Structure formats: C-alpha cells, structure tokens
Amino acid sequence: MSWAEENAAMLDALARTPGWSALEGRPDDDTLTAILDEAARLAAAVIWPQDAQGDRIGARLADGRVTLPPGSRDAFAALADGGWLALELPEALGGAGLPLAVFAAVNPAFERASPALMMAAGSTRAAARLLAEHGDLETRDDWVPALAAGERTATICISEPGAGSDVGRIRTRAVRTPDGWRIGGEKIWISFGDHDLTERIGHCVLARSTDAPGTRGLSLFLVERGPGVTCTRIEEKMGLHASPTCALLFEDAPARLIGTEGRGLPQLFTMIRQMRLTVGTQGLGVALRCLAHSRAYAAERCQGGPPDAPPVPIATHPDIRRQLDGLAARIDLFRLALLETAVLADLPGKDDARLCALTLPLVKTFGAELASDAAGTAMMVLGGAGYTREHPVEQALRDARVFAIYEGTTGMQAQDFLLRQALSAGGLKVFLSRARAECAASPERLALLDVFAAFAEDLRAASRPAQLAAADPAMRAGWVAVQAWLSMRLDDPRPFLATAPQRLALHMAEAWAAMSFEERS
Structure with missing residues (x-):
C-alpha cells in the first residue's frame, strides 16, 4: 500500500467512525488531507531513509553518554520543527490543539518509516500530556512547550531490577529535604534514557515517598538529566537498535513532585494510556510497511507458471494472494479499531470513556500482534529473501516483537x-x-x-x-x-x-x- 493509498484509507476510515463528526476542533476534510499528505511526505523523504542505517549502527554508550546513529538528530528535528510532536496538545502550551484522533491517523506514517526513532517521540509527547494534566503551573509552563517544540525530550521510568509489572515492589526512594525532593535508586528498560537528540531530558520517575505498602506509597517525580543521574548501560536488544534502552542510576538526584503525593500510579496512567495508543499506531505502521514491501516484491518476483512459458509474477499465485489479501483485510479492520478508540478518548461522555478503556488494551495487544504477524507473512511471501538484510522485512520482525511486551x-x-x-x-x-x-x-x-x-x-x-x-x-x-x-x-x-x-x-x-x-x- 503506497503512502497516498494509506492516507485515502485513513480518511475513509475516519469518515466511517460515527464519533468523528461530533468532535470539537476537528479539522475539515481539506485540512486533514493536507496534514496526512505532509506527514507522509516527511516520513518517506526524511524519517525512512535513516532507519536501516540506524538499525545497522545502533546506539552507542561511551563515558556515560549515549550517541545515536547519524541522521537521527536531523530526523527528530524535522518532526519537531513540523509540530508533529504536539498535534493534540493545547495551543496555549505549544500544541496544535487537534483531537487525539488526528494523532492516531497521522502517526502510523511515521511509525512505518522508523519505529526506533519514534520511541523518542512517543515518550516525549506522553510526558507532555502528563505534565499538562498533572504538573504544577511552574513545571507545566516550563516543560510542556519545550517538549512540544522538541527542545527537550522525556522518558517514563517505572521498572526496576526487582519490580517490573509488579509496581508495588518498587524500591526507588524519594526523600523530602529542606532543599526539595531527592531520588535514589535504579531504573531499567528506559527507552531513550540517554541520547544526543536534545541536551535536556526529563525523567518521569515512579518512586516510593512513604512507607505505605504496595502502590499507595508511590509518587511521581520529574528528574532532569544531570547531577545524580547516570546511564550505566544500554541493552543489547533483538531489535530497535537505534532506540537506546538504558539502565539509569539515581543518586540523590534533585526531583520535582508531579501532582499529588501518593497518587503516582493513577497519575502515571495519563502517560501510559497515551503510550498504549501509540503502540497501536506502531503496529499499524509496521504492518503497512510489510504489506507494501511484500506486495511490491510479489509483483516483480517471477516464479512458476507453465514450463513452456516465461515465469509469472508470484502475485498471481493463489497462495500469495491469500496471504496478502488476508493481511490487508486485518489491517483494514484494525485501522477502524484504532480510530474508534482515539475518537472515544476525545469524546466527553462517561460511557465514551468506559468504552475507550475497554478497547484500549485490545488496540495495544492486537496492534502489536498485527505487526509481528505482518512481518511473518511478508517473510513467507519473500521466501528466503525475506530472511536477509537486503529487504526490510527481517528488521520489521525484530523491531515489532517488543511491541507486545512494553507498556504492559x-x-x-x-x-x-x-x-x-x-x-x-x-x-x-x-x-x-x-x-x-x-x-x-x-x-x-x-x-x-x-x-x-x-x-x-x-x-x-x-x-x-x-x-x-x-x-x-x-x-x-x-x-x-x-x-x-x-x-x-x-x-x-x-x-x-x-x-x-x-x-x-x-x-x-x-x-x-x-x-x-x-x-x-
């Protein structure tokens, strides 16, 4: 599916989503078309070209600082300069003030181009949403416009060596001192925990501020890269090589309390919900990449047919058609689920919120599975060629596998x-x-x-x-x-x-x- 064909499909799917027409602040059809067209142009011309090189070179850690592959900074800057990091943020905070559904419609193009690079964008925009909703006025006004402009980036810091999904066992400690809060502990699995995209990185850290058991003693803090924050390692991963997954050590690091003490986990879900929706856009984007590449390959690769005639394109073989048509059908249905969930998130009704909460884990889960299955299908269409680095299918398979793991x-x-x-x-x-x-x-x-x-x-x-x-x-x-x-x-x-x-x-x-x-x- 070409970029233009996908934009047409996205516009059509939005038109078939009943709640879309009821959204306040939604762009008219011409404006939305222009937004999607510009996103596809940027994705194809700027984001996509650096992706394969980023996979080959990967992120590097030296002297406590992480360096990204060439091209990463320019691609991220292009995203920021175009306002793509803040489509759904209020205009007063540096955003475009558009519905979240516009983000859901636009982001698959960027994820199709480079899911590794977009890991930085995903956590940054989710943190901006978190601070816009729960940060005090000083923190909000200082950080949210800077995140929206790509002048700063942000992370989410939850997991520890002894506490993954079981967040009630978190031991990273926050202590109130006469000079403010200080954080001590280790966090792991932090996407873009250190990098050279921006100088300033804000870490949204879940830490224990009281001795209350389980999650009741957890509060949320903003800790900036600097004194007291050290990147101790980056993980050697199966995929997403250009996305540094870091272990961070916090040693008496200055911190700002976000929101209400003891309400860290409920507040953090503002960020997690956004990131789970983002996984849905990742899954759709990677599936579209795999479908487009396998269709193009099947149209050009000639095998089979009558032995006394030239070989025919494998796209004419019934089994290949079955696989490609089946993948396209799954994509069409998932696109509707993604957009329905995003539209529900924008609508004000209580029942809309309840239904959104029901569909969100489905979008996260089956977006992740769609991406992995699409890569597997594409590899079968390409045969042995799909198993080589000559084609982007094997990278898609490696990159997409983690979608089912993070954010729950x-x-x-x-x-x-x-x-x-x-x-x-x-x-x-x-x-x-x-x-x-x-x-x-x-x-x-x-x-x-x-x-x-x-x-x-x-x-x-x-x-x-x-x-x-x-x-x-x-x-x-x-x-x-x-x-x-x-x-x-x-x-x-x-x-x-x-x-x-x-x-x-x-x-x-x-x-x-x-x-x-x-x-x-």
Missing part, C-alpha cells in the same frame, strides 16, 4: 480488559449496547455478540483465580466481538465473517479449559 505485556492487557474494564468498570455494558445498535440489521453479528455476552456472564461468576487463568483467551474472544461490531463499517466484511464464529468458539474453549485446569489445581 499481553497478559497484563488481558487482565485489564477482563477484570477491570469488562467485568468491573461497566465497559462491557456500553460496548454491547452500542454494538447491538449498530449491528441491528445483521443477525449473524448479533448472534456473535449474544454468545460473547453470555460467555462474559459465566466469567463473572467464576473465581478470581479462574478469571486470571482465562484472561488471555477471554480477551481474544472479546476482540472477535469488537471486530464483529466494527466490521459493519467495512465494504467487504466477508474475510472476517467467514472465520469469526470458529475463532470465537476456539477462544471460549481455551478459556474454559484454563478455568477448568485452575479449579482442579
């Missing part, structure tokens, strides 16, 4: 979807109401929704250990139900409808098996 693994997303959003927060009720209304003219979709609704009620009655055991397949069943709803907006839903009943039944069976095993144990 698939298992964590499943627990969020099932336990908090579907069974507790009311998201399931809102989803079923809206989905049934939109699918009223489709008995086969209504049947899928009814089956899933009954399944969810059975899950509600199960024990907590059984629910935990079933969370992953239950989330996958939920994804089938959400796709049934959104497939109403497709011109040709047959690729989805042909397999949906079997997929739903399979995931429900997997969930029942997991619950049964847990209960027997």
Whole structure:
C-alpha cells in the first residue's frame, strides 16, 4: 500500500467512525488531507531513509553518554520543527490543539518509516500530556512547550531490577529535604534514557515517598538529566537498535513532585494510556510497511507458471494472494479499531470513556500482534529473501516483537480488559449496547455478540483465580466481538465473517479449559 493509498484509507476510515463528526476542533476534510499528505511526505523523504542505517549502527554508550546513529538528530528535528510532536496538545502550551484522533491517523506514517526513532517521540509527547494534566503551573509552563517544540525530550521510568509489572515492589526512594525532593535508586528498560537528540531530558520517575505498602506509597517525580543521574548501560536488544534502552542510576538526584503525593500510579496512567495508543499506531505502521514491501516484491518476483512459458509474477499465485489479501483485510479492520478508540478518548461522555478503556488494551495487544504477524507473512511471501538484510522485512520482525511486551505485556492487557474494564468498570455494558445498535440489521453479528455476552456472564461468576487463568483467551474472544461490531463499517466484511464464529468458539474453549485446569489445581 503506497503512502497516498494509506492516507485515502485513513480518511475513509475516519469518515466511517460515527464519533468523528461530533468532535470539537476537528479539522475539515481539506485540512486533514493536507496534514496526512505532509506527514507522509516527511516520513518517506526524511524519517525512512535513516532507519536501516540506524538499525545497522545502533546506539552507542561511551563515558556515560549515549550517541545515536547519524541522521537521527536531523530526523527528530524535522518532526519537531513540523509540530508533529504536539498535534493534540493545547495551543496555549505549544500544541496544535487537534483531537487525539488526528494523532492516531497521522502517526502510523511515521511509525512505518522508523519505529526506533519514534520511541523518542512517543515518550516525549506522553510526558507532555502528563505534565499538562498533572504538573504544577511552574513545571507545566516550563516543560510542556519545550517538549512540544522538541527542545527537550522525556522518558517514563517505572521498572526496576526487582519490580517490573509488579509496581508495588518498587524500591526507588524519594526523600523530602529542606532543599526539595531527592531520588535514589535504579531504573531499567528506559527507552531513550540517554541520547544526543536534545541536551535536556526529563525523567518521569515512579518512586516510593512513604512507607505505605504496595502502590499507595508511590509518587511521581520529574528528574532532569544531570547531577545524580547516570546511564550505566544500554541493552543489547533483538531489535530497535537505534532506540537506546538504558539502565539509569539515581543518586540523590534533585526531583520535582508531579501532582499529588501518593497518587503516582493513577497519575502515571495519563502517560501510559497515551503510550498504549501509540503502540497501536506502531503496529499499524509496521504492518503497512510489510504489506507494501511484500506486495511490491510479489509483483516483480517471477516464479512458476507453465514450463513452456516465461515465469509469472508470484502475485498471481493463489497462495500469495491469500496471504496478502488476508493481511490487508486485518489491517483494514484494525485501522477502524484504532480510530474508534482515539475518537472515544476525545469524546466527553462517561460511557465514551468506559468504552475507550475497554478497547484500549485490545488496540495495544492486537496492534502489536498485527505487526509481528505482518512481518511473518511478508517473510513467507519473500521466501528466503525475506530472511536477509537486503529487504526490510527481517528488521520489521525484530523491531515489532517488543511491541507486545512494553507498556504492559499481553497478559497484563488481558487482565485489564477482563477484570477491570469488562467485568468491573461497566465497559462491557456500553460496548454491547452500542454494538447491538449498530449491528441491528445483521443477525449473524448479533448472534456473535449474544454468545460473547453470555460467555462474559459465566466469567463473572467464576473465581478470581479462574478469571486470571482465562484472561488471555477471554480477551481474544472479546476482540472477535469488537471486530464483529466494527466490521459493519467495512465494504467487504466477508474475510472476517467467514472465520469469526470458529475463532470465537476456539477462544471460549481455551478459556474454559484454563478455568477448568485452575479449579482442579
């Protein structure tokens, strides 16, 4: 799919998203087209050319400072100069004041071009949103416009050697002194924890400020690169080589409290929610890269056909068409889910927020899986060529694998979807109401929704250990139900409808098996 074709598909998908027309501040069609066209131009001309070189050279740590591959600084500066880091921030804070849905529509082009470089943009814009919402006026006015302009960058610092997803075990300590707060401890897995894109880096650090157990003693702080902050190593990773993943040591580092003491984790979710949506744009972007490259290769690569005639393009082979058409259909349906979630985040209603919270873990999870599956499909289309560095497919496979891990693994997303959003927060009720209304003219979709609704009620009655055991397949069943709803907006839903009943039944069976095993144990 060319850049222009994808822009047309994105515009069409937005037009099919009912809430889009109700958003305040949304650009008109001509303006949105111009925004998407300029993003595609910048992605293709400036961001994409440095990506392969960045993968080969990687980030380097020497004398406590990280250096990025050539071209990274110019590409990031181009993003910043064009205002692409702050589309959804208020104009008063240096942004464009556009809906979050515009970001969701634009960002896949940049992620398609270079997911490694965009790791810096993702954490920076999420931190700007965090500080805009929770920072005191002095911190907000000092940092948010600078982040929006790309003059500074930011990170999110949660994980420690003894505390990953189990944040209640965080031991990094914040101490209030007469001169202000000071931070001590070690954080790991910090994307762009050190680099040479900007001189000033703000670290959003989750640290323990009281002795209250679990997450209740955690507060959120802004710690700037400088005295007391040391990058001790960068990880040697499978992919995203141009994105330095750092371990940071904080030693009596000066810090500013963000928001309310003891409310660090709830406040941090402002940033995490933005970054999970960003993973969805990453997944779509990488999938588009893989589809475009495999289609181009299949059109040029000639093999097979009658032995007494010249070989034919492999794009004419039924199995190749099956793989490419199947990937394109998955992309079309996922694009609708991404945009629906972003639009819901922009809408003011409580039910919109509940439904957004339900779909967000799905967008994060299945955006990540779409990218990995797309790279795998592209590799099969290219055959042995796809396994070589001559083509970008093997890099896409390496880069995309981590999407399912950061910002909460698939298992964590499943627990969020099932336990908090579907069974507790009311998201399931809102989803079923809206989905049934939109699918009223489709008995086969209504049947899928009814089956899933009954399944969810059975899950509600199960024990907590059984629910935990079933969370992953239950989330996958939920994804089938959400796709049934959104497939109403497709011109040709047959690729989805042909397999949906079997997929739903399979995931429900997997969930029942997991619950049964847990209960027997």
